[in-house]
Amino acid sequence: MTIARFRFPPLSAAMIVAALQTAVLGYMVEGRATILRNGAEIRLKTQPVDPRDLLRGDYVTLSYPISVIPAAIVTGEKPRESGRARLWVRVRPGDGGDFEATEASFAHLRAEEGSVVLRTLPFIYHGGAEGRIPDRLFVRYGIERYYVPEGEGRVLEEAHNQQALEVEVRVSTGGTPQIARILLRGEPVYDEPLY
Amino acid sequence: MYRSWLERDLKRWTTQGLLDGSVSDRLLEEYDSRESAFSLGRTLIIIAALLVATAILLLVASNWEAIPRSLRLFGIVLVIWVAYGLGAVLQTRGFERTAAALLVVGTLAFGGAISLVGQMYHLSGDAAQAMLVWFAGAVTAAALFRSAALTTVAGFLAFVVAGADGWPAPSLAGGPLLWLMPLMAVAVILLVRYTGARRTRHLAYLLLVTWLAIVYGEYEWLSTALAIAAGGALAYLAAALPQSPLHPLARSAGAAPAFYAYLVLLLGLLALHAEYDDAGGRLLIGIVTLAVSLAGIAFSGRDNGAVRYLAYLAFALEVLYLASATVGSILGTSGFFLMAGVVVALIAWAVVVLERRFAGGKRRTGA
Known part of the structure; x- marks a missing residue:
């Protein structure tokens, strides 16, 4: 019960698959960039979480009131x-x-x-x-992670536990939030570019 | 493994004069020329592809700041295009193995790109959705390239999707995973049929078995256990009975359909053991289990070794369980072991008789 050896022309298959996958990635990126560009801006206080659990791999776990x-x-x-x-x-x-x-x-x-x-x-x-x-x-909400370059997590972790960390978030009309900026004692430390 | 058995048997037949030396050489040659035959070259090339893809994924994971992330994303997209494009060119020229490796690199790079986007925008909590997109990408690529290697990648990704963080786990209640898992299994089985990735079939069946186990874990009721046992029994009969209209379809997939259906039936019975904990119910389920294992040996014993061994195992375990639950409690530990020894010896004798009969039956049908 196998279908006869039909095969889509490989080059067309490659074009379709690569274009589809690129389109999916582009859609994901643009969706997020749109929120950053047009979303309503809010600022959220963070609250400490169990410090042992905070830095996992290369991202900081954030928690909010x-x-x-x-x-x-x-x-x-x-x-x-x-x-x-x-x-x-x-x-x-x-x-x-x-x-x-x-x-x-x-x-x-x-x-x-x-x-x-x-x-x-x-x-x-x-x-x-x-x-x-x-x-x-x-x-x-889907904004509980902040990816940091290797080795830079400690500073954020300590600030987080002293409750000195605030997060600026953009929110789409559908209610999806997107981290836009990290503030340390009121000063921006990480600013998120659109792309 | 089969090749070394084949070679040994062919040598034996040649020395016994049953076969001409040149015939046995030609037979081996034919076997080696088959696409599915094990080839060190192909295996190494796929391992190389996996290593390269791992390097890409690790580069993403390290969040390396030396290259701006938009450039990194562009780089990964470039890898996707080059891998699929080169793979296609090689496929048209007939270099199937290297083509397969490149397609695998392309699909894994797609996964890396998805996780890079997640990292760029600090997404959390919807890993499951991201994995599902990856799985869908792998399925599309496997179908369009008719690639057995990509079918295998999709089979593994189905498990990654099911295990991903972000389903409101572990509960399935009302969640999409409840219908997604069987749907993914069906997609992989269809791909297996289409691309000829025969061994990947097991991944799909295992996904279904895992799904049933999760469903039972979620809805731990008598009716669930009964439904699993009944469904397994029906599927097994449909796959194993020659009278069944589905029998030819199941046989074309080898021993696997009947085996996994039988496994589901046994899992259902195992769950029923837990549901009935009074003496009468236990005895009833015990007798049903013994009957089921005998039926398995009777229906599939001759031409499905996998079902046969599973049935032997079920029969032996059930007898030991019944003995320990009933007679064992009267006899004391030493007596129990003595009895267990006697029971196993009796089963061994029965197995020897049965195996001899199957061998005899084969000789008769072969003659």
Whole structure:
């Protein structure tokens, strides 16, 4: 039951495959560059994580106050069963200029003046007893890693633990965040070029 | 391995006068000229391709700052084009081995480029999606080039996708992995059929078996175990019974379909052992398992060695399990070992008788 020895002309195959793969890469790059170019800008405070776990290989693990969503700010319909879920999180600038989570929902949140809506990565939602949601929800946004040149991670790690690190993030209209700049005590240390 | 057996047998037949020396030489020559025959050259060339590709991936991973990252990305894209282009040229000229190696380099470079983009934009948490894109790229390339080597790469990548970080793991509930794993296995099996990468078939079947194990781990219910056992039984009968309409299709894939279906059936029975923990249920499942292993020997014993050995193993383990769970508890440790020895000896005797009968049957059908 093998098909007769048909084969696509190899040179055409090479052109199609290479062009397709290049297009996929270009699409990925352009998607991110668009967020950097046009996304809404927010600044996020980072919070220390277990220092032992912070520097893994050549990236720094970042964690944010908005990674923990208190049940009190969750509005709207809650999932009835445990399972895969996403949250939409509305952030507004706080006193120091850093953005803080003010509202979260399991459904889309509408855009509002003076606020930005972030979409979390999917996570497994475990409902509490009698359909209540747990006191705190731990979420990720896809901006929890910062790749650094080899050997430069220590400085960032220490700053991170002294809570002296802030991250400037651009957010697309769909809620996808993209790290744009790393600030150390208010001064930019890493600026992300578009490409 | 088969070649050395073949050579030894041919030599023996030649010295016994059954074969002419020139015939045996021609037979060996024919075997060596087959595309699937083991070739040191081809193996080394694929290893070289893997080493080069690893070097590219490590260069990406080191986040080397001496070259701007946009230039690095451009460089990798260039590698992709050159590898596929050169591979295509060599394929048209008939240098299949070197072509295959270059195609592998191209596909691995595509994976390196994906991870470089992830690094450029500090992406986290969606490794699974990135791996899936890589798998899709490998499948497309394997299909368009009709490349057995790329089919094997795709087979391994399917496992990488399934194991990638970023599925809200380990739970499958409502997640895409639940239907992605069988879908990837089907894609790899179709590619195996199309490209003739026969050995890669096992990767696809193993992916399916792993998937079923995960499904059972996720939904650890009696009904899941029953469904796995029943599905395995149906698939096995469809593949192994000569009356089945699917039998010719399964046979064209060799011993593998019946073997893996039988393996799934046994895994289902293993899960059922865990589900029934009262004495009556245990005995019932034990008897079913023994019947299944005997059925396996009866249906596939003659022409499917893999199923036969699996059935022997299942039979022996089941007898020992039943003995330890029932009689063993009465006899004490020493008595148990004595009994186990007797049981194994009886099974060995049965196996010897069966093997002799299969050999005799073959002689008769051969005559």
